[in-house]
Amino acid sequence: MPAAAPDTTAPDTLDLREEAEDVLRRLVGDPDARLREDQWTAIEALVAGRRRALVVQRTGWGKSAVYFVATALLRARGAGPTVIVSPLLALMRNQIAAAERAGVRAVTVNSTNGEEWGRVFEDVRAGAVDVLLVSPERLNNPGFRDEVLPPLAATTGLLVVDEAHCVSDWGHDFRPDYRRIRTLLADLPEGIPVLATTATANARVTADVAEQLSVSGTRTLEDVLVLRGSLDRESLRLAVLRLPGHAHRLAWLVQHLPQLPGSGIVYVLTVAAAADVANHLRAHGLEAVAYTGQTDPAERLRAEDDLVNDRVKVLVATSALGMGFDKPDLGFVVHLGAPSSPIAYYQQVGRAGRGIADARVVLLPGAEDRDVWRHFASLGFPGEQDVRRALAALAEAGRPLSTQALEAQVDLRRNRLEMMLKVLDVDGAVRRVRGGWEATGREWAYDAERYARVSETRAVEQQAMLDYEATGGCRLEFLRRALDDAEAAPCGRCDNCGGFDVPRDLDEDAVRAAGEDLTRPGVPLEPKKLWPSGMAALGVPLSGKIAAEERPEVGRAVARTTDLGWGGAVRELFAAAAPDQETPVPLRRAAAAVLDDWARELGLDGVVAMSSASRPHLVAHLAEGLARYTGLPLLATFELHPGAGPTRSDVNSAHRLAQVTGRFRLPPGAPVEGRAVLLVDDRTRTGWTLAVAARELRLAGAARVHPFVLADGE
Incomplete structure (x- = not known):
């Protein structure tokens, strides 16, 4: 049965809220700060009710404040450290800095600081750490999974799953490593609160994530508190501008990026485009840096810092710059080519205007967009024959096989092979160990129907993105409805609502220069x-x-x-x-x-x-x-x-x-x-x-x- 609603007028409740808001004021550095009602509802459920909660709120709403305030309150009551599963190093760095402002000591273990892990785990065991941030990939590192995770799960005071839509294969950014969180949830002692947060989950993804939060003990869906808020972003002014060709789009960037407020992001669909567009912008006097998943980690850190501190006008980025990048005064987001779904698009444009009143968002779609979507869609979950061949190879080996060794027996490219192995690991058919992967011998069924439904969902999302480009209605309302926001209404600020007259003029010399560059x-x-x-x-x-x-x-x-x-x-x-x-x-x-x-x-x-x-x-x-x-x-x-x-x-x-x-x-x-x-x-x-x-x-x-x-x- 659902937990009874707390009495928010009781003295203990009032004292707890005042304590929570005192932490909030230290966190944000504002003596007048007060919690939003849904923030307080979530904090009270975690601290007083020791419940599991899913918070679906727009970017910039203050989801991180919920878990840092809850951590401070739980630690004051003798609870163990909070564990935050967080997807990106940029997010970790920002969150550690925020935690320190609230007097919460936060540390991280990730692929870049392996030499610090021993000291970090000692500090955790000694009670000197309030928050441990880990990447989802750590959860399936054999040493971390077998030696660190069990005692951590037994002593944690709060588990936080950030960007929780990644848990769901219906989500726009499904990551197999996130499915390992199900095991972590199942291993938690009864009564340990859990918080999952995301800004980009429609009704289907919300239900899927809530169901996965309820995997432990006798918990049911009714025990998971789901808080969905309005996804309106009052600062965003959205527009779509169709231009005749590639040269015109590059010329538009050269001519009009300098007029856009502050600094921002130009999103592109491919690694090659990121480098080419950044080079073109630099050649025409704009401070531009390329940012992709193939960029050296140190260079990515430097690029993020340059953008945060306005040393560059623009990062030209693939989707590698997404979740977790936090620049409250980011003035614009321009897309040179459309993402394959309105949900992914909303997640990326949500980087802009978090702490300012006016941010500009422009989509410049291209004729090649659908070709790129088809290419990435072709990299979905492998067919059953490929999966069975991998399982047979591992079973016959009788010992762990590295991904490289398995490549010789399964004709899948490495990224697809690794993704498949991670899914099989979560499903219990294989296990990652030191030295590679081994078969568990457990029965495994190929869920062709589910994979087909996911593929069909992706096709529907692609059509929805084309519909967004073509709509004569409110842009933001369209995106909010794609995310099943019940409060969606015309924004009055986009190009179709008359609130953003996106510049359309193009200098002929700029078009000619772009054409020469492209040709x-x-x-x-x-x-x-x-x-x-x-x-x-x-x-x-x-x-x-x-x-x-x-x-x-x-x-x-x-x-x-x-x-x-x-x-x-x-x-x-x-x-x-x-x-x-x-x-x-x-x-x-x-x-x-x-x-x-x-x-x-x-x-x-x-x-x-x-x-x-x-x-x-x-x-x-x-x-x-x-x-x-x-x-x-x-x-x-x-x-x-x-x-x-x-x-x-x-x-x-x-x-x-x-x-x-x-x-x-x-x-x-x-x-x-x-x-x-x-x-x-x-x-x-x-x-x-x-x-x-x-x-x-x-x-x-x-x-x-x-x-x-x-x-x-x-």
Whole structure:
């Protein structure tokens, strides 16, 4: 049965609230600060009722105040330390600083401070720590899980799950590591309060998270206090601006970012776009820095600090800059390309305007958005055959296998393989141990129906994002309804409500400069330097470093398939339904421009062409055309092994290398000895075909090999 509603007029309740608000005033540094009613309701439920609560409130509402105030009150009553599961280092740093203001000592264990873990755990055991922040990935680190987590769960005074929508695979940012929290919840002693918080959960995700909070003992859904508030953000002024092409969108940024208030974020959909857009903005006088999941951690910290302290105008970021980044006076968020769901979009725009009255939010959608969505959607949970193969490999090994060793037996790319293993770990079918992964032998069922429903949900969300772009109604009301906000109403501030007249004028010189930048083809192709692990198990006698005398030089592609400029042309050329054809005229000119810029000083002696089972005409036409353009002889064409058909590129490095090894043969007597060779193919997706072909050429005596392709990427 639900717990009885507390009497908020009782003396003990009044004293507790006054104590809570005293902590709040220290936390925020404001002598007049008072708790919101829902903040107080949550704190009272945690401290007085020792309940489990889910708080769904907009970014900037003050969710962190709930758990820091509750921590101070619980610690004063003899409770153990609070454990906060938090997804990002940026969030941890901000929260530690906030906790100190309230007299709460907070520490963290994460991948960057391993040398401090021993001291941190000693301090926790000694009672000198009030709050321990951990990343969800720590929960499944074998040492942490087996040695630290059990005593921590037994002594914790409050468990906090921040960004709790990550627990749900219906959420826009599901993370398998978060599912480990279910085990932590089940291991908590009875009566330990639990708080889950998020700003981006619709009704389905809220119900799923609440259900997972109720996994311990006799708790039921009725025992989980759910507090959902209005998701209105009074400072946000939203707009959508459709522009004719990529050059116009870049020109808009150059021309109008300086007019936007303060500093802010430009979100892009791909890592390549982040670097390209940041470079373009810097070239036109704007302080801009790229920020992606591939950025060095130290550089990410520096970039965040530069933005917080207004030393840069803009971070050009992928979704890696999302949850937890806290700059209350962030003046704007611009999206160059749309995220795949209104919920993800609301989460990102929520970075702006948390502590100021007026923040600008502009979406500049692109024609390539749906292609990017389809690509990321294709990386969902693997099919049953792949899962069964991984389970069988682990069972047959009879010992732990590392992810790298398992790659040799399961043809999935590493990120998908790791995601699959984490899900299987949470489901109890495998277990992460020192040295890798092992099978548990427990029965496991492939929930195809659930995975299909999740995939269908993603498709619905993509359509909803297109509907958001096209709506003539209130932008913020649309987003709030997507999050099932019962109080959603027209905001009066967006472009459709008449409150934001987004600038539309474009300087012709800026458009021309952007066009020149976009139409400048050519991106480097770095050579492979290590053979994948476990190749002997696939019958390929290659291991360790690739010898320098067997490697190609840094090559060139006309464009990446994710590029804003030439990316569209190569995506169209390699679309699934596109025919095998001659190199299109625009790409011929682009290829010639790359050679003029790159190959002039290489001292090339000839051209060698690859062969293709899927696009033989395209490859032959490209190689012959480049030979004519450069005046170099076509020295040879690699021959395909008889019966070779198209290969799969959506596999890991080990299996891709196994596919292409022995697939091609350099004709006997090919005149390559002592020569510098231009190695031509239509595209590269993993780099292993070029690595194998270059090795064959070097072993045949070629002095240097310079790869050249039209496209880099899927």
